Amino acid sequence: MNVLAMTNVQKKFGARTALDGLDLKLSSGEVFALLGPNGAGKTTTINLILGFLKADVGVVDVCGIDAALEPLRARQHIAYIPEQVALYATMSGLDNLRYFTTLAGLTLDAERSSELLTEAGLTLEAQHRPAQSYSKGMRQKVGIAIAMARSAKLLLLDEPTSGLDPSASAEFSRVVRAAADRGTAVLMATHDLYRIKELADRVGVLHRGRVAEDIDPAALDHVALEQIYMERLST
Numbered sequence: 001m002n003v004l005a006m007t008n009v010q011k012k013f014g015a016r017t018a019l020d021g022l023d024l025k026l027s028s029g030e031v032f033a034l035l036g037p038n039g040a041g042k043t044t045t046i047n048l049i050l051g052f053l054k055a056d057v058g059v060v061d062v063c064g065i066d067a068a069l070e071p072l073r074a075r076q077h078i079a080y081i082p083e084q085v086a087l088y089a090t091m092s093g094l095d096n097l098r099y100f101t102t103l104a105g106l107t108l109d110a111e112r113s114s115e116l117l118t119e120a121g122l123t124l125e126a127q128h129r130p131a132q133s134y135s136k137g138m139r140q141k142v143g144i145a146i147a148m149a150r151s152a153k154l155l156l157l158d159e160p161t162s163g164l165d166p167s168a169s170a171e172f173s174r175v176v177r178a179a180a181d182r183g184t185a186v187l188m189a190t191h192d193l194y195r196i197k198e199l200a201d202r203v204g205v206l207h208r209g210r211v212a213e214d215i216d217p218a219a220l221d222h223v224a225l226e227q228i229y230m231e232r233l234s235t
C-alpha cells in the first residue's frame with residue numbers, strides 16, 4: 001500500500017492556481033525530493049497532506065486515510081519537520097523529546113529517549129543542554145527523534161538543509177536515510193540539488209502545479225539534474 005497517494009489534486013487561492021492536477025505516490029522506505037522554485041506549490045502540497053488545507057479537487061490519502069476528511073487520524077502517521085523546529089527553549093533536548101512524545105500518548109524512559117536522540121545524531125552533552133542553545137541542525141535532530149519515537153510512517157521535511165553547513169547537511173542526510181531504511185517514507189521539499197543526488201530515491205520537479213518529472217537521481221549527475229530543473233523553470 002502507498003504511504004502517500006495524492007491523486008489529481010487541484011488547489012486554487014482566489015484566481016491563482018497553486019496545484020493543477022498533482023499526482024504523487026510514495027511507498028514505505030522511499031525518499032522523494034520535491035523540487036520547485038519559490039511559489040511552485042511545495043508548502044501547499046505539505047499543508048494538504050497535513051490536512052491544514054483541503055483540495056478543491058482530488059484526493060490526498062495517507063496510509064489509507066483521507067487527509068481532508070480525517071486529518072487527525074491521518075496526522076497520527078505523519079511527522080512534520082518544518083524549516084525551524086519549534087522546541088521549548090529552556091528545556092533540554094531530552095526533556096523536549098519526552099514532552100512531545102507524552103503529548104502523542106507515549107511513555108519513553110530516559111534511556112530510550114537518549115538512545116533515540118543519539119540515533120538522530122545529537123551528542124549526549126547536547127541532549128542535556130537547553131534547546132535555546134541549539135543550531136537549526138540540532139533542532140531537526142530532536143524533531144527526527146520525536147518522529148522515530150512516534151513510529152511515523154511519513155516524514156515531511158520542508159527545506160531541511162537550507163542554512164545547514166556541509167557537515168550538518170551530510171549528517172542530516174545520514175539520519176534521514178537511516179529512517180527510510182527502517183521503512184519511513186520521506187517527502188522532502190527542497191532546492192538543494194546536491195543533497196538530493198545523495199539522498200533521494202526519486203526526484204519530482206513541481207512545475208505548473210504538477211510533478212512534471214519523476215527522475216531517478218542515481219541515473220544523473222548534479223549538472224544533468226540542474227539542467228533538467230532549469231529547463232523546467234524556463235518553460
Ligand SMILES: Nc1ncnc2c1ncn2[C@@H]1O[C@H](COP(=O)(O)OP(=O)(O)OP(=O)(O)O)[C@@H](O)[C@H]1O
Nearest residue numbers: 013016017018036037038039040041042043044045
Ligand atoms: N494562503 C494563500 N493565499 C493566497 N495565495 C497563496 C496562499 N498560499 C499559497 N499561495 C500561492 O500559491 C502558490 C504556491 O505557494 P507555496 O507557498 O505552496 O509555494 P512554495 O513552493 O512552497 O514556495 P517557497 O519555496 O517560496 O516556500 C504561490 O503562488 C502562492 O503565492
